[in-house]
Amino acid sequence: MTERAARKRTRSHCKRILIPSAARNYKYTHQDLHGGEKRKLVTAMGVCGPTRLRWGPVVRVLVLQAAWALGGGQVRYSVPEEAKGGTVVGRLAQDLGLEAGEAEARRLRLVAQGRRASVEVSGASGALVVSSRLDREELCGKSAPCALRLEVLLERPLRVFHVEVEVTDINDNAPLFPTATKNLSIAELITMPGSRFPLEGASDADIGANAQLSYTLSPSEHFALDVKSSDENMKSLFLVLTKGLDRESLAEHRLVLTAIDGGRPALTGTVELLVSVLDANDNAPQFNQSVYKVRLPENATEGTLVTQVGATDLDEGINHEFSFSIVSLVPAAKRDIFSIDAQTGEIRLRGPLDFEEVRLYELQIAARDMGVPPLSGHCSVMLEVLDVNDNAPEVWVTSLSVPVPEDASVGTVVALLSVSDRDSGANGRVRCAVWPPAPFGLVATFAGSYSLVLREALDRERVSEYEVEVRAEDGGAPPLRASRGLRVPVSDVNDNAPAFAQAVYTVLARENNAAGAELARLWARDPDEAGNGRVSYSVAEGGAGAGAGAGSGWRPASSYVSVDAESGRLWALRPLDYEELQVLQFEVRAVDAGEPPLCGNATVQLFVVDENDNAPALLPPAGGGPGPWAAGEASASASAPGSLWAWAAWGAPAGQVVAKIRAVDADSGYNAWLRYELWEPRGKGPFRVGLYSGEVSTARALEEADGPRQRLLIVVRDHGEPSRSATATLSVSLVEGAEAALSAAAAAAGASSSGAGVRPAAGAEGGAAAAAAATNVWLVVAICAVSSLFLLAVVLYGASRWAPRAAVLAGPGPATLVCASEVGSWSYSQRQSRSLCVADGAGKSDLMVFSPNCPPPPGPAAENASAEKGPSLSPYSSGTSSFPRNH
Incomplete structure (x- = not known):
């Protein structure tokens, strides 16, 4: 045998299965039975004969890996129905790439979507096992394939995997006829060979090959069985008369109709056909159509006309009269939802239609005459149910991770949701949205699965909790909607520093106050909560230079004042002396208890108010x-x-x-x-x-x-x-x-x-001449001094006129008093100040101007008025009076 022939024969005995590229280097040896030569066949996967038995587990693992790689993260398993509890469906943890013990540590668990799951995850091994009885017919009915859609959740970090477990059918249901005995009446002689009598077929709850029925009839020289397939799942049975009947020879025929399914081993069901041979009426009613095809929407109301059938009978008299009846219905369980008028042939609804349960009905209608024996004609009514949008979407929350920290990054998964709609086509296509649209959004992860993720940064101080609504809408006309509300609280982080109500605080304190007296109360606001918003206060920095009475040097603010760490109350540590300290400026710091702590500062200006504690x-x-x-x-x-x-x-x-x-x-x-x-x-x-x-x-x-x-x-x-x-x-x-x-x-x-x-x-x-001479000398000196002073005054006046300064108003008017601030002590404009030199004492530039009246004319009268009423104080008066202010 040539090598080419050997390869061809090998391919005829081997099964090719596509596997991932990682497994394509496997080589399998096959013994050529005729040539006796071993050849290495390098295929995607070629297993046959004994090698198939040896590499069976490897093939299953590689197939699962290939399905995982091609499915984009979806794992598929299959398990036969009626599997015993504890049967291992698949090594889920291993197929997900988890190490030993990691499945239990990360809480590997399943979430079923919309139906009860009959499988579970073994906590120790991470294997997917059967937990309760699996009945494919109970789970899916006639739907194929029957798949359990599961979501596998892993925590730390949160991940979701999608698993489909297909429940495969086994041949556990035998074909079943509606009745155990079927009675037929056939007139002798007038019933010609080739006449056909419809029979009700059997039903099988299984699917696929296990539900593909074939029929056999017990041997008979008068009857044969005719099977016609109107649909791949529906077959019409007819009992065909092959030879004329003679009631006198045999009045009753007993036949056995057997239904055999396609399972291995095959199961059977039987019905006994009891054929009574009648005499007389030789024309059966004939329908206008052999098959009536009707389409109705599933929301058709009770009493809706399905169709009207018609038939004729060539006989006369009583043999010409006939009535209609529903002989059989597929599926048989829905027999009660149709009725037929025996005289008119109108078929009407008596119950609701449901596209999601049954999409196609087949009714066998009989027209039976009144002859003796009566004859019947038959036709079929094929009713197709049209889907309408009568099922609203359903939304489930499979996982919710709350509260969400306010510093969570954009894209953080908050919740996992599943959405489904029982309708089909456009009616079953669901669109999802989240309201309000910010700060969360929806991301589709798989068909019918969504993740609620963070789209914008959060701020707990602005919004501490969100009420999120996930809205689902199908594509029907009109669309149906469903919603699911979620409560998403936001947890606090320390992202706000304490802030004082004022940047600068002005505090007044009278001198000679008692030690420990409260001067003011400071308060800083921190919008964070718990420890992140708990504020403590302290004196940060600042101080003042000591006055002459207390010695020279600089003293920190902490030697004068103290602030309570919790309440923010400002206390005086010792009595204050205006002559030593007029203004004390320092900073108070507010620090929260967050991690890391944040702080804020405020400047405090402490003004000491003078008391009359010094005598002249x-x-x-x-x-x-x-x-x-x-x-x-x-x-x-x-x-x-x-x-x-x-x-x-x-x-x-x-x-x-x-x-x-x-x-x-x-x-x-x-x-x-x-x-x-x-x-x-x-x-x-x-x-x-x-x-x-x-x-x-x-x-x-x-x-x-x-x-x-x-x-x-x-x-x-x-x-x-x-x-x-x-x-x-x-x-x-x-x-x-x-x-x-x-x-x-x-x-x-x-x-x-x-x-x-x-x-x-x-x-x-009349002084003496000597005294007058001495006086003249001093008068000359005095005149020179006065002249020099006058010239200096003129120069200073001119300079002051040209210097840039604000205008000074003077003239008669009421007395004017200027207060610099809320400190309470007098302040004086430098533009109106005059220096008062008193012998060797220090000059003071602070003057208090009471009245800008013009000076009185010189003379004794003015002196007397000044002595009696006090001086008229004016910035332009030579007799300006002032009082000193200690600086």
Whole structure:
């Protein structure tokens, strides 16, 4: 035998099965029976003879792998019906590529779609086994193939696989006739050979080859069986008379009709045909059509006319009269849903049609005459049921993974759903959508299977829970809809930092407050929940430079204030001193308890409000005068050492300035605004003191009757509540004019050009020539100094006019008071400020402007008015009064 012939013979004995490329390198050896030569056949898979038995398990595994690779992730198994519980359908875990023990660790489980599953997954081995009785006829009826669609779920991570288990049919149902005995009546002689009598066929609950029936009739010389196939699943049986009957020879014929299915081994069913030979009537009714074909929609109502059959009988008389009846119906279980009018032949519905149950009905109609014996004619009515959209889609949630963290990435699978529709064609095609369309969407994973996935980023602070509705709509007209609601909560992550209500907090605190006093309460909002939204507070940074009274250096804010970590209350750690600290600026930090923690900051500006806790202090005379000032509440007599003294000439006119009292207050604002009062002597004394200037001047012309010396007690008070004061004692010596001039010259020589603490009286009329000469020298010096100052003032005025600044309004009008902020202390415009130099004391640029009135004309009258009513304060008045403010 040639090699080509051997190959041809081998191919005739082998079965070819396509396998994946990974298995195409397998080689199988086949022994040529005739040539005795071993040949290696390299095929996709060729197995025959003993080799097939040896490689059977390998072939099954490779076929499963090929099905898995070609099916795009779908595993298919088959199991025969009536398999015992525990029968292994397939090694599911191994076919899914899982390692040993991984199936149980990842909770491999099945989810059936719409029907009870009769298989389960063995937890230890991961094998798919039969759990309960499998009856293909009960599961699928006559539908083929019968497949259980399952979803296999794996957790950590969540994955879904689709498994189809096909339940294969076994020949477990024998053919079954409607009745055990069938009676037939055939008239003798007039029934000609070749006459046909319809018989009801048997039904078999199996499918495929197991339901393919063949019929045999017991041997008879008068009868034969004629089988016609109107459809691949339906056969029409007729009993054919092959030889004329003779009732006198044999009045009754008993025949056995046997139905044999195509199973192995084959099962049979029988019916006994009892043929009675009658005499007389020799013409049977004849129908107009042998087959009536009708189409009705499945929603046809009860009483709908299916069709009307008609027949004729050539006989006369009673043999001509006939009636209609339904002889048989396939399927037999639906016999009651049709009725026929015996006289008119109208066939009507008596029950509902269901396309999903039965799609084709075959009715055998008989027309039986009234002859003796009666004769019958037969026809078939083929009713095709048309599908209508009478089944709404069904939606199942097979898996739901909630809650979803708000930082979940786009594409995260939230739920798995299954959708089905019992209708067919366009009526069974289902479209799915999710509402609202954001932030979730649907992704089709397999026919009828969807995944609900995340389409947009989530924000729990905006929406903490979603009510999602999955809507299904079929393609019918009109379409039917179904929906399934899902509740998807969102879990929190720490994605929001604490935020203060204000970026800057302004806090007012009076000085000398008690340690531990609450200054303010801060609050930061964190929209996260639980620990992610729990906020703690702390002082982050900030501080202030220490004042002169407390030593130099910088102190942190934590040495002055503290914040409660839970409530955000701001406490004072110690009493505050305005003279040491006016403004304290620092930051407060709010930190949440999330992982990692997030924080927010706010700036706190703490303003210390001044209290009147400092009494006025008298300044020493400028240039180291002849004696110290008396400070505090104590006073000294004119003769005591260290008392303030001055000279005044007899006959000096009223308004002559004798001396100037200088004092300063460490407080600020009203608490540092000083006024001067003359306590002694009271009444009409020869001297008076300026209320705000502190200048001691003559109230009238001095006389010898006033005595050689006057002792004045002057009280300096501030405007605080309550006010504080200091007293000064001034001794004024009354001398002759020449002596007063010499004393003034001596005092001027000892004083600096910045001004004297005591202003002696001017020279009196008729002074001595020597004193006048000395005075002239000093007058020249004074004129030069004044001229220089005037020139400097003109230059400064011109520079200020050309400098870029805001306009300053001046003129008569009401008093104006400017408050810088809610701190409560006075503030003054730098454009209206004037520096007040008092001897060697530090200059202060803060002035309080009360009235922009124009200065009064010079003269004694103006001086008297100023002394009585107080100075009229104006930024353009030479007699501007001010009170110092400590910085």
